[in-house]
Amino acid sequence: MRWVEDLFQGHTVIVGTTGSGKSNTLRFLARKAVEKGRRATILDWCGEHGLGFLTPFLPRIPFSDVRELLPTVLEETLRPSSGGISIGYAVTEGLEVAESWEELVVFLKTRALKRDMGAMAALRRLVPLYRRGVLVDGKLEEDLFSDTVLDLSNLPPFERRICLSMLLALIYSRAVSGVLGGDLCVFIDEAWQIHTGFEGMPVTLTMLMELRKYDVNVFAVYQEPLKQLLRYNMVVHTLGHQSRLEYFYSLFPAGVDKLRVGEAYVYTLNRRKWVKVKVPITKAEHVVNARVPRTTLLQEKKEGKVQYSKPSLEERIRRLEKEVEMLKKRLNLKC
Ligand SMILES: Nc1ncnc2c1ncn2[C@@H]1O[C@H](COP(=O)(O)OP(=O)(O)O)[C@@H](O)[C@H]1O
Numbered sequence: 001m002r003w004v005e006d007l008f009q010g011h012t013v014i015v016g017t018t019g020s021g022k023s024n025t026l027r028f029l030a031r032k033a034v035e036k037g038r039r040a041t042i043l044d045w046c047g048e049h050g051l052g053f054l055t056p057f058l059p060r061i062p063f064s065d066v067r068e069l070l071p072t073v074l075e076e077t078l079r080p081s082s083g084g085i086s087i088g089y090a091v092t093e094g095l096e097v098a099e100s101w102e103e104l105v106v107f108l109k110t111r112a113l114k115r116d117m118g119a120m121a122a123l124r125r126l127v128p129l130y131r132r133g134v135l136v137d138g139k140l141e142e143d144l145f146s147d148t149v150l151d152l153s154n155l156p157p158f159e160r161r162i163c164l165s166m167l168l169a170l171i172y173s174r175a176v177s178g179v180l181g182g183d184l185c186v187f188i189d190e191a192w193q194i195h196t197g198f199e200g201m202p203v204t205l206t207m208l209m210e211l212r213k214y215d216v217n218v219f220a221v222y223q224e225p226l227k228q229l230l231r232y233n234m235v236v237h238t239l240g241h242q243s244r245l246e247y248f249y250s251l252f253p254a255g256v257d258k259l260r261v262g263e264a265y266v267y268t269l270n271r272r273k274w275v276k277v278k279v280p281i282t283k284a285e286h287v288v289n290a291r292v293p294r295t296t297l298l299q300e301k302k303e304g305k306v307q308y309s310k311p312s313l314e315e316r317i318r319r320l321e322k323e324v325e326m327l328k329k330r331l332n333l334k335c
């Protein structure tokens with residue numbers, strides 16, 4: 001199947017209406033990637049990609065890897081719905097003093113006490129990820145992106161969007177700093193979730209596209225073909241009655257509205273023409289419900305304990321004590 005080979009050159013956008021076969025195509029291509037001996041990771045929005053050859057884990061995001069990109073990622077993911085700009089502002093201020101997620105949360109709490117709306121909103125979004133063990137302080141011991149499914153399905157919807165954007169930022173920052181390693185395929189189901197609501201090309205996606213320089217192929221699933229995405233390889237499943245829009249008619253081959261589930265038109269930059277294909281079915285082997293993180297942290301290993309998403313009572317008390325200490329310091333209380 002030459003079209004499959006061609007898709008591994010450059011990035012690929014997979015579009016189609018709900019139920020048209022996008023996720024199946026994503027799994028099929030992920031398996032091909034593994035068969036080709038490439039490293040692969042699926043960012044799994046709904047927990048539907050439990051595959052025998054890739055292991056599902058809860059993602060973990062170390063503070064130091066994403067700190068620089070954090071305000072941008074938060075602003076962008078939350079705009080226009082949840083005061084993205086004021087969240088970004090509060091977080092930017094916090095990053096001037098904080099050296100860890102823990103310290104950032106404490107800083108935001110101090111601000112929130114003074115009714116700073118940006119800080120309150122930022123806390124509302126970050127704390128659930130922090131509590132679940134997705135935001136971690138410390139260094140990851142293993143490679144998060146080789147042959148894994150990173151399962152986001154246990155996170156609440158808004159936090160899930162943030163987590164997805166942060167994972168992209170993590171991949172990007174690791175690539176730029178030379179620790180990601182090349183020959184990686186990143187599969188992102190429901191990638192449109194990181195920028196619903198506006199037409200502009202988000203920074204997160206731009207970063208992702210930059211990844212070609214670092215030998216990373218991205219396969220991203222969208223519900224409809226955004227104009228900015230037409231510069232990549234395309235797999236177009238049926239778009240439902242949307243394909244009757246004049247815009248889509250002129251763009252895609254006639255018959256795109258008559259495609260059945262699993263059929264698609266593929267356009268690759270190598271061949272520069274449309275071919276009709278039937279994507280082989282690739283079933284998920286089990287439902288993902290990952291509550292265990294991929295990697296232990298170095299200090300967890302040293303202490304001989306692996307901390308899963310729920311921190312122990314002692315750990316929570318320790319965090320609270322540290323919080324009280326820092327709050328006192330910041331509020332300048334003499335008590
Ligand atoms: N190539 C295919 N051949 C046969 N059935 C398919 C194919 N692709 C998907 N399906 C079936 O169609 C349904 C929806 O597929 P899915 O890939 O989840 O769609 P989407 O992600 O676009 O919503 C699933 O039940 C799946 O088994």
Ligand SMILES: [Mg+2]
Nearest residue numbers: 022023024189
């Ligand atoms: Mg799907």
